Amino acid sequence: MKKVALFWPGDYRSKPNEWALPQITEATEQLQAALRKLGRTPYVVPGFLTKPGDAIRKLGPIDDPTIGVFVHWTYAPHTCDGVVGKDNPLLLASNFSGTWPGLVALLNTAASLDSLNRPYSRIWTSAPDWTKDAAFMDRLDEWCSTGQVRYPTNELHLAAEVTADARKLAEGVVADIRRQRVLALMLGDTSMGMINGYFGARLLARHGFTEHKVDQAWLPVRMKEVKDDRVEAAFRFVKDKGVVFHWKEKDAADFTEESTKAQLRMYLAVLDLMAEFQADCLGWQYQLGLLPVLPPSDFCEGLLNSVCRPESNGDLVITSTEADQGNLVPMEIMKRLLAKKGLHQAVMFHDVRWGGAHEGRWLWVLLNSGSCGAYAFNHDPNTLGGTHSYRQPAGYFPIPGGTFAGESLPGKMTWARAYIKDDRVWMDVGRGEVVKLPPAVRDAWWEGTTRQWPFMAADLGCSMETVMAHYMSNHIAVAYGDIFGEMVAACQSLGIPVRVTSST
Numbered sequence: 292m293k294k295v296a297l298f299w300p301g302d303y304r305s306k307p308n309e310w311a312l313p314q315i316t317e318a319t320e321q322l323q324a325a326l327r328k329l330g331r332t333p334y335v336v337p338g339f340l341t342k343p344g345d346a347i348r349k350l351g352p353i354d355d356p357t358i359g360v361f362v363h364w365t366y367a368p369h370t371c372d373g374v375v376g377k378d379n380p381l382l383l384a385s386n387f388s389g390t391w392p393g394l395v396a397l398l399n400t401a402a403s404l405d406s407l408n409r410p411y412s413r414i415w416t417s418a419p420d421w422t423k424d425a426a427f428m429d430r431l432d433e434w435c436s437t438g439q440v441r442y443p444t445n446e447l448h449l450a451a452e453v454t455a456d457a458r459k460l461a462e463g464v465v466a467d468i469r470r471q472r473v474l475a476l477m478l479g480d481t482s483m484g485m486i487n488g489y490f491g492a493r494l495l496a497r498h499g500f501t502e503h504k505v506d507q508a509w510l511p512v513r514m515k516e517v518k519d520d521r522v523e524a525a526f527r528f529v530k531d532k533g534v535v536f537h538w539k540e541k542d543a544a545d546f547t548e549e550s551t552k553a554q555l556r557m558y559l560a561v562l563d564l565m566a567e568f569q570a571d572c573l574g575w576q577y578q579l580g581l582l583p584v585l586p587p588s589d590f591c592e593g594l595l596n597s598v599c600r601p602e603s604n605g606d607l608v609i610t611s612t613e614a615d616q617g618n619l620v621p622m623e624i625m626k627r628l629l630a631k632k633g634l635h636q637a638v639m640f641h642d643v644r645w646g647g648a649h650e651g652r653w654l655w656v657l658l659n660s661g662s663c664g665a666y667a668f669n670h671d672p673n674t675l676g677g678t679h680s681y682r683q684p685a686g687y688f689p690i691p692g693g694t695f696a697g698e699s700l701p702g703k704m705t706w707a708r709a710y711i712k713d714d715r716v717w718m719d720v721g722r723g724e725v726v727k728l729p730p731a732v733r734d735a736w737w738e739g740t741t742r743q744w745p746f747m748a749a750d751l752g753c754s755m756e757t758v759m760a761h762y763m764s765n766h767i768a769v770a771y772g773d774i775f776g777e778m779v780a781a782c783q784s785l786g787i788p789v790r791v792t793s794s795t
Contacts, residue, residue, distance in 0.1 A: 294332050295435070296357045297322060298350060300365035300400065301339030303483070303579065306686040308339045311363035311391050318362050318386045321421040328422050329432050346373030356380040356438065359400070363391035366484025367403035374409060380438035381411040388417070389645030389656065389739040392765075398643060399765035402617075403486035406711035412440040415759055442760035446753045448791040451720075457776030464627045464777075465784040468499040473623055475500060476568050478561070479507040479576030481614045487710055487764060488615035494716050498785045500620060503568055507580045513560040514585075525555040525601035532599055533676035536693065543682035546691040550586055551680065554692050555601065558591035562602060572623045574614035586692025587683045588612075589661025593695020593745075596637065596664030598672045612640055612662035613766075621707035621718060621768045624781055634772040637666035639699070641747060641767050644740055646755055649748075653755045654726055657747040657767060658740050661695040667725075667747065668697030670771070681743035699747035701727040705774045706751060709787070710763035718782045719763065721792040722775045723751045753792045761792075 299315055301308045319335060326333040336353070340346045350357065350373025357379060359370050374381055381404075385397040397413065404411045412434055418424035430440045453461075475495070481488040495501055526548070530536075538547050565573065573595065577588040594600040595610040609626050611619035622638040630636045641657035648654075660683065668677030680693030701724070708719045726748045728736070737746050747769065751758060782789050 294334065294355045295326055296336055296353050296355045297333055298336040298357065298359055299339045300359050300361065300369045300396070301341040302364055303341055303366055304687070307363055307391070308341065310686065314362040314386065314388065314391060315360055318360050322358065322360060322384060325421045325428060325431055326435070328428070329435055331435055340369040340373070343368040343372040346370060350374055354379050356382070356435070358382040358384050361385040361397040361400070362388065362393040363396065365396040365400065367400045367486045368484045370400050371403050371407060371409065371486060375407050378410070380434065381409070382434050382440070383411060383413050385415040386417070387415045389736070392642065392644055394759070395642050395644055395765040398762060399485055399487060402710055402763040405763060406487045408713070410439070413760060414440055442756065444761070446757040446792060446794050447761060448793060449789070451776070451779050451789070451791045453776040453780045458780040460631055461628065461777045461780035462784060464624070464631050465499070465781055467627065468785070473500045473572065474568070474570045475502045475572050475574055475616070475619055476565060476570035477502050477504045477574045477614055478510070479580055479614055481616070482576045482579060483613060485613055485615055488613065488617045488766070490616045490620070490711065490716060494711070495616070498620070498716060498787055503570065505564060505568070507576055509564070510557060510560055510581065511584055513563060514556045517556050517559045517563070521559055522552050522556050525559060526552055528601045529555070529594070529675060533674050534678045534680055537679060537681045542685070543691070546682035546693065550691045551590065551693055553586050554588070554590040557585060557588060558594055559602070561591060561595070565608060572609040572611070572619055574611045574616060574619050576614040577612060582689065586690045587688045589683060590680055590693045590695050592662040593664060593678070596640070596662060597666065597675065598637070599665060599675050607636060607664060609638060610662055612659065615766055617709045617764055618766045618768050620709040620716070625705070625707060625768060625770045625774060625778060628774045628777045628781060629770055629772060632772070632774060632777065634774070635666055635672055637664045637770070639663040639667050639747070639769045641769060642765055643758065643762065643767055647736065649728065649732060652750060654748045654750055655758070656736050656740055657749050657769065658744050660744050663695065663699070663745040663747070665697070667699040667745065670700050684741070684743065694743045696743060696745045698733065699725050699745065701725050702771045703773060704749070704769050704771050705778060706767055706769045707778055708762070708764050708767050712763065716787050717790060718787045719790050719792055720775060720778050720782070721752050722773065723749055725749050725771070751792070753794050757792060
């Protein structure tokens, strides 16, 4: 292995690529220097790969070992479609920075490659000079020499102790699912190239779930059928229940009350669709498809994932943003386990966005655009207090609309994620803790990512390296309370193999 090709997986949208150009240029130069130090000859495939066709045309003919450089959000097909069916060594490399979600894209692309049975390796560094990061250089050398990087697996376990009480409770939930399988209403397919997030009826049906797809194009029509008095009542409700709206603030001059009312009209239209199809949970594509037509759906999704919401039936609607079934499946199971155990049923949806050490402990910044319910911010099912709605950044969303944001409160939690490996649905399950940071640290981490989005600082109960090397998604489902044993037992009973992630 002498020649090594470097390529830039990109976003479909031009602005994110423009924003990330300085970072990806620097990362590429660092990677080239590291490769040259190891006696290799790197060359760069010109330009961002912003469409699947770019990957097919530019990566398909390359038989040299190949490295994708991840410093911002990229779509998995912009890598996967050019490398599937090939066996040249493939490495996904990230600068591990919170500025743009490069490591989020690395995790999504890695999981997508796994779901396609395409071998690859992962590598990352936060060092200012990559050539002086000894661990990074050793791993890069290993990849150059052998075509892969091996990481420890001592924190990954295929079994866990489950108490009789936990198993009994889980069997009650599984019995309910067997009596009436879970129906997921899917508003479009997975968004933004998340190949790993789509299971489809063929896989879902094996485990007590099924899907019904409704094109997002229905929404603009259905919104016209929502009467104005319902929208006004919903608007009064969210204000009375404590949401703080950041209308017309800096960089948000076009974000107004009317923007929020448009989002509430969309929320109500989706409620009507859920009732029409008698669905249990919801996957919402939300990005790109309706970007020039409607405001973003984040505020709607945050409401759906809250019991306290307009026209509530006293239940929340598990809503998976970006129509990600890899989060939808664990979230719905966890919701039912929580309710059966007498705990509040909220399950939060997040990105594994970034992380850092605090007081000798590694904490992840879990941060998603708006599909985290209000319970995370207040631990009170009867209020929306602690919720802030900021304008979604205009570079991503030209039509103004608000997020559903806040600071997550501390507490013990259970987390999970479903994914496809070897053509089967698997489930990662772990215990963790949401941590309250000192305000100065919290603000630095929050401002260093995306301040408009909901924030959670979390210890996932395992090392950072285990997550970066082995985790099979950019998304994670988080529930307050200990339902770890129940989740393991429920998944096993539903025929889903479980991988427990734990340092003990």
